[in-house]
Amino acid sequence: MSESSSVIEDCPLKWSLSARVKGDPEQCQARSPGVGKVRISIADREDESGTIVVRHALAGKNGESPVECLLTGHEAKSYYLSAQAENGHWVGREAVKVSLAPGKPQTVSLDLDFRAISHGIIDSGNADGLLQRGDVLIKFAAQTSTFSEKVIIAGEKAVKTLSGLFHAGIKKGDPTCFHVAIYLGEGRTAEAHGGDLSTARVGARGIDAHAGFLFRIYRCQDRALAESAAKVAETWATGRMKYLVPALVPFQLASFGPRAHGEALVFGQESGRPGGPLRFNAMFCSQFAIAVYQAAAVAKQLRQKPGMISTEVEMPAGLDLHASNSSPLAFHARLEGAPASWQYVDEVLVRPQQDANAQAGPPARPGKDVTEQSQVLGNPTQKRWPSGDWIYARNPWSLKAFEGKIYLGSGNSNNGGPAANAGPVDLWALDAATGTFPQEPEYEVRDEQVDVFRILSDGLWIPGHDSRLTARNASLLKGESKYELLKRLVNFPADWAAGNVHHRIGSLWMTMNNIPNGIHVYDVIDFGGALFAAIATVAGGMVARSNDRGHSWEVTLTKAFPYSRTRTFFVLDDDTGPRLYASTNGGRIYRYDGKSDFAEMNVRFFPGISDLKEVFAARPIEFRKQVVYVAGRKLIDHDWTPVGLFAAAQSDSARSLPLPGGALARDLLVHDDVLYALASTQPSASSTRVHVLASRDLESFSEVCFFDAGTFARSFEMLDGAFYFGLGSDPDRLRPETGRILKVPASALS
């Protein structure tokens, strides 16, 4: 024992702060990692903006770590403790406040919750790189689950709870799995699908139809059987059989008994019948997947013994189930219990990474690979949002060069997670000359999110995405207490009464909080000597107009109804001169009459996109008397995912601009009469390629450069010949690189 420790340990005034972390292994899905090493942040401020001390814990097999002393001291002090596993799968429920007083040791328990994380992204373009014919795809719940999917999940959860009573082995399955499909290759699946009950059938679909969902992939180790099953699936999935809602199936006995043997024999006998077994007019998803595999297995046995009777049917491990009684949960549990016959491959997110009109795009000709030349300049928002779901708020929604600096958007104004209502936002500005961020942000933007910047005639403007006048309150950081919720509800009137615009005048920022009912201010533009703001109010989408640079406003309705939103502005010339247009959700376009009203245009502004319900024209930019824009589809609340690139010289002459190789555009900029598009592709499930493409005429695009990264670039900017990129991530696949700012110097591009 050291000299000093024996003296200090005996000090009666010393306090000690100890902690243990705990994750419930029961929450953990099969084959997912345990808690492992956990990072504990000890912050002296609630919003983690002050000093943060980091300690680590290590959880054993029971999910608990030993109690460890983290800090000692003598003066009374309060700290906020939060925890997250380094593997990202376990996150602390909420920050724990600890008040320490002299002479009093304290021990806190930090509870962790499990969360699934996809390991890659697949779409119809790259699926063959990961999936093989015959793979069984088990689909898990997402925010957009349909009614029939929710029915299945509810039944399975009940069964899981009661599993010890009457469903042996079911504990291996995950009750949030609700759908099963068979992979056929080339981005297609065969399945019994019931998303829309009016068209529900057993048929083939593109894997992109499952956009936004997680799949677990199981691969039959008997490759001949897998190929035979894929052939049966192709033969049966013609659309003849309807979809059966398996509402009560989770409660039926799925064991491979005499009736199951008889059913499997019928499947084998009917394996080659187009449209499926004659006596089956409908199937549900797991029934179909099990049936095609059983059909393939039994067909082989029948070839060796044509007169075989049902009691002689033998079924490989993982398939020994009564197909008509087996829910996705039962099938998943069986596959998990047969690792020798069924290999678990991976868990992936399905999301199309190609333009909706990709098939019309020209082949890609690679530009310069600048992966090695890209420089990491920093991640300034990481300090504010270091870990957990709060990573999402680090998304650099926009980058904008202004007076030698690159301004960086961040935050999140979605009311649901991840990173719900993350404001006020620290406004960071990179000094482009030195390539460094300052020690402190330039301004605190009193909104939940800084989404876009606009350079207007009198400087730089930020539309107030979601007013946050009430003080920074980071108790929301790890879940919200009832008290905090109540406080926030009380504050709603203040935050909703007026929307903001933020304006940089000289070297100072000014916030004007006076757009009536402008809960969300999405865009600002100069037009006809007035300042216009695209806003959303409780009454719907509106436009506000100011004749005194934002000091007072008049509002005009565009798209009425709650949750309607005016998102962006653009200007196009017609015979009468320049005309101002507004884009709202629902794919609608409105034109300003030059006086006071905006009238809806009956135009097809997103050709090739059939579902326009949550689509608007994002990132509109004027180029050669046309407007170029990204079709943005709502992903969560305000945030969007790109589905295609378009251009229009007139509102009724919009056309798609598919990029080479089907690359998906996310951001646009114009520099020296060249239009640059920031785009990405997903060459494999685990690798994203970021492209910069250029066009002088909107007829053809050439690739300037590309680099490979762990995630996509959400925004980009060009200054003095160099490109700057902001790496982002989507809410269902948060990436640690989120918020990282990269630079590709001009020298790397020559």
Added chain:
Amino acid sequence: MKLWTIRREQLAALQVAVERQLCDRAVAYLRRQYPQVCAALEERSIRASVETALQKRATYRFDSEETFFAYLDLMYLLGFDFDRDPEKEWVRGTLTDFDLGPRTRLLFLVEEARERARRAGQGAART
């Protein structure tokens, strides 16, 4: 004005006395915890193992009595030279991960060592 001065020599003498008492407690702990192993060892061998553990405190940054006893547990479960045994490579990563506190590292390893010993015992019983 100094009220009280403790000389370095006095502290050293105090530390020797404290460590002697600690060694006595450690030997008693080992005899109680690992009677079969200790029965096969001479008293001076057991004391030598305790001396070895004392010397490892600085290397592996542990200093409480609890973590000291945990290190002894590892010696008696895994072998006196477990920290240098190439077959016990799994220990080294955790033992030298100084991000973690000493209690976490040592108690985690003891739990793991006991689990491995239990599994090895089961395996031996099956064969």
